[in-house]
Amino acid sequence: MKLRSAIYLASAALVLAALTLAGALPSGAADKVDPVADAKAFRKFFTDKFPKVKLEDFVNGPYSMNEDLYRQWQDKEQFPPYEFSLEMGKEMFSKPFKNGKSYADCFPNGGIAIRQNYPYFDEKEGKVITLELALNRCREANGEEPYSYVKDEMAALTAYMAFTSRGKPMDIKIPNDPRALEAYEKGKEYFYTRRGQLNFSCATCHVQSPGERIRAEILAPALGIVNAMPIYRSEWSGMGTTSRRFTTCNSQIRAVPLSPQDDEYRNVEYYLSYVSNGLPISGPGARP
Amino acid sequence: MTVHFKIKSARLPTLALALVISAFASASTAQAQSTVDEGRKLAFDRSKGNCLTCHVIKGGDLPGTIGPELVDIKSKYPKREDLVAILNDETLRNPLTVMPPFGRNRILTEKEINAVVDFLQTL
Numbered sequence: 001m002k003l004r005s006a007i008y009l010a011s012a013a014l015v016l017a018a019l020t021l022a023g024a025l026p027s028g029a030a031d032k033v034d035p036v037a038d039a040k041a042f043r044k045f046f047t048d049k050f051p052k053v054k055l056e057d058f059v060n061g062p063y064s065m066n067e068d069l070y071r072q073w074q075d076k077e078q079f080p081p082y083e084f085s086l087e088m089g090k091e092m093f094s095k096p097f098k099n100g101k102s103y104a105d106c107f108p109n110g111g112i113a114i115r116q117n118y119p120y121f122d123e124k125e126g127k128v129i130t131l132e133l134a135l136n137r138c139r140e141a142n143g144e145e146p147y148s149y150v151k152d153e154m155a156a157l158t159a160y161m162a163f164t165s166r167g168k169p170m171d172i173k174i175p176n177d178p179r180a181l182e183a184y185e186k187g188k189e190y191f192y193t194r195r196g197q198l199n200f201s202c203a204t205c206h207v208q209s210p211g212e213r214i215r216a217e218i219l220a221p222a223l224g225i226v227n228a229m230p231i232y233r234s235e236w237s238g239m240g241t242t243s244r245r246f247t248t249c250n251s252q253i254r255a256v257p258l259s260p261q262d263d264e265y266r267n268v269e270y271y272l273s274y275v276s277n278g279l280p281i282s283g284p285g286a287r288p
Numbered sequence: 289m290t291v292h293f294k295i296k297s298a299r300l301p302t303l304a305l306a307l308v309i310s311a312f313a314s315a316s317t318a319q320a321q322s323t324v325d326e327g328r329k330l331a332f333d334r335s336k337g338n339c340l341t342c343h344v345i346k347g348g349d350l351p352g353t354i355g356p357e358l359v360d361i362k363s364k365y366p367k368r369e370d371l372v373a374i375l376n377d378e379t380l381r382n383p384l385t386v387m388p389p390f391g392r393n394r395i396l397t398e399k400e401i402n403a404v405v406d407f408l409q410t411l
Contacts, residue, residue: 197394199379213354215351
C-alpha cells in the first residue's frame with residue numbers, strides 16, 4: 001500500500017498547490033482576488049518544483065525542462081526555423097495599407113518593443129485586448145480584411161513584434177477597475193477548470209505535469225508559457241499563433257475549442273501573461 | 289438391455305462431459321486470448337485508451353511519463369474490480385488525478401474496459 005499512500009500524499013500536495021495557486025479558494029470571506037499574491041505563489045510553485053531551472057529560462061517551454069532538449073534548442077537558435085516568418089513579418093509590418101497608413105500608426109511607440117504590454121485591459125471597452133486582436137482591429141480600422149488568427153500572416157506579424165521586444169520583461173497591468181479584476185479571475189478560473197471528454201484543465205498539463213512526457217512531447221510549464229509566442233513547431237512544419245496553440249490544446253483533450261479570440265481565451269491569456277510578469281519575452285520561439 | 293443401456297448411459301455422459309469440458313476449456317482460453325488482444329489494442333489505440341500517452345506499457349512505443357509504469361498489475365491489484373474502478377473513474381480515488389475517467393466520460397464502454405482489464409492482468 002505504499003503506492004496508495006504515495007498517491008494520497010501527492011494529491012495532498014497538489015490540493016495545497018491548487019489552493020495556493022487559486023489564492024485560497026473555498027471558505028475565505030468574500031475571497032478578495034489578489035493578483036499580486038497569486039503571481040508570487042505561482043512563480044514560487046515553479047521555482048520550487050524546478051530549482052535548477054533559471055527563472056528566465058522558463059520561457060523556453062519544453063526546452064527548459066530537459067537538458068538534452070535544451071542543447072538541441074541552442075543549436076537550433078543558430079539557424080532558427082522561424083527566420084522566414086520573421087522576415088515576412090518585418091516586411092508586412094512596414095508596408096503601408098492601401099490608405100497610406102501602417103501598423104505603426106495603431107500602436108504606441110510605432111509598435112516596436114511593446115509586446116510585453118499585451119494583452120492589456122481596455123477600460124473604455126471593459127475587455128482584454130490581445131496583440132492578435134489589436135493587429136486585426138488595426139487592419140479593419142484601415143479598411144483591410146482581418147487575417148485568420150491561426151495562420152501564417154498573423155504569426156509573422158506577431159513574430160516580428162515579439163522579436164523587437166526580446167528580453168523585455170513581461171509587464172501586464174491590472175488597472176484599478178473591477179472589470180479588469182474580473183477578467184483576470186475568469187481567466188484563472190478557465191485555466192483551472194477541467195473540461196472535455198478527457199477531463200483535463202490547462203493546469204492538468206501545464207501545472208501538474210510540466211516536464212513530463214505526454215507520448216513524445218515534453219509539457220511546457222505554465223510560468224512564462226506565452227512569452228515565446230508565436231512559435232515555429234516542427235510538428236506543424238510551420239508557425240503557430242497563441243490562438244492556434246490554445247485551440248489545439250483544447251482539441252487534444254477532446255473538448256470543443258472556443259473560437260480564437262473568444263473572451264475566455266483573451267481572459268486566459270491575460271491571466272497567464274500577468275502571472276508571468278517579469279519573465280523576458282523570448283518570441284518567436286522554435287519547438288520540436 | 290437394461291444393462292447395456294446402463295453402460296451406455298454411464299459412459300455417454302462422461303464422454304459428453306469430457307467433450308464439453310474440453311470444448312469449454314478451449315473456447316474460454318481462445319476467448320480470454322482474444323479479449324487480451326482486444327484490450328491491448330484498445331490500450332494502445334490513440335483514439336481509444338491511449339494509455340501510452342501517460343504510461344510505459346510493455347510492447348508499446350513512445351510512452352509518456354505522466355503515470356506510473358504499468359507492471360506487476362496482478363500482484364498490485366489482485367481484485368479486478370479495483371482495476372475496473374480505476375478505469376471507470378480514477379478521480380474517485382484521487383480527485384486531482386490527471387488520468388481521464390474512461391468509464392464515466394464514456395471514452396470506453398463497459399465491455400472495452402473489461403477487455404483492457406484482462407490485458408492489464410497479463411502485465
